[in-house]
Amino acid sequence: MRYRPFHPFALAVLLSLVCLSILPVASAQPPVAPDARDVQQRVVKIYGAGGIKGLEAYQSGFLVSPEGHVATAWSYVLDVEPIVVLDDGRRFESKIVGIEPSLELAVLKIDASDLPYFKVDKEFNAQWGDPILAVSNLFGIAAGNEPASVMQGIIAGVTNLDARRGTFQTPYRGKVLILDLIANNPGAAGGAVVDADGRLIGMLGKELRDSGTGVWLNYALPIDALRTALGDIIAGRATTVPKENNPVLRRDQSHNLTTLGVVLVPNVLESTPAYIDAVLPDSPAAEAKLRPDDLILLLDGQRVGDQQTLIDLLRRIDRRDAVSVTLQRGNEVLPVRLQP
Secondary structure, X not given: OOOOOOOHHHHHHHHHHXXXXXXXXXXXXXXXXXXXXXXXXXXXXXXXXXXXXXXXXXXXXXXXXOOOEEEEEOOHHHHXXXXXXXXXXXXXXXXXXXXXXXXOXXXXXXXXXXXXXXXXXXXXXXXXXXEEEEEEOHHHOOOOOOOOEEEEEEEEEEEEHHHHOOOEOOOOOOEEEEEOOOOOOOOOOOOEXXXXXXXXXXXXXXXXXXXXXXXXXXXXXXXXXHHHHHHHHHOOOOOOOOOOOOOOOXXXXXXXXXXXXXXXXXXXXXXXXXXXXXXXXXXXXXXXXXXXXXEEEEEOOEEOOOHHHHHHHHOOOEOOOOEEEEEEEOOEEEEEEEOO
């Protein structure tokens, strides 16, 4: 039997039929998230202070109320009152209304309403192998009304951060989501992690790597670990905003650095952090075992952004009263009480 080649037209028809038979199978694959654009509209860009060694002055956050509450990672970027840029390009000055240093969480507030936001669900059902999207302003790519960047991956594991032999140094020592995607990039901290239905399941953590091997960790804090703190801050039950009805006392009636027994590092910057340089003997600070290089974060529950803020807050506390201090010592966050 003699071989007869395909006619070109017949070959084209055959190839078309093959392609048509494949297309329905390919299109049947569901996307990870039905509407990534809807998620992007709930993520914001945050611009604040830069850090030493050229650290970036930006990070990410996400809206957790229609009235403009923004959840983000607590970091050096928030050393000044940051600027929040929404998905549509609108820019707002923000106030830090609450922080929870042990969770590396901060909540900002902007003057806006009727905003798209994430509902913080009571139940957390994410587990190993679940597909996810991580949405953030990594590398500062979205400067104006450009949408935040979207990365697709899966949850590689759910574990306690301190279960990794403590080599990843961070104040947070709870459950984390280990992510199979590259989320440990400048600007990504504070971004949102959502599941296949677009539900919020976590917040991207800060840049973190193994102090021994230098391996970077791609992780997120699960939203169930943050939910209580978020609710308390939004409801006003836990706020770091100074109390307006708390008057300034006379200098001989109020606390000061000397009555506490601390000496701060030289105040040479516009916004010098409240690092302790020395502790005076036989003082409340010495009794509470404060140490040089401790960083004062909160004073009676109110945020201490710099040395001047600490001094101003002390002027509002009667020197006969005890003072509650939250400080950071290395990678630990410690509450202490200074008793006069």
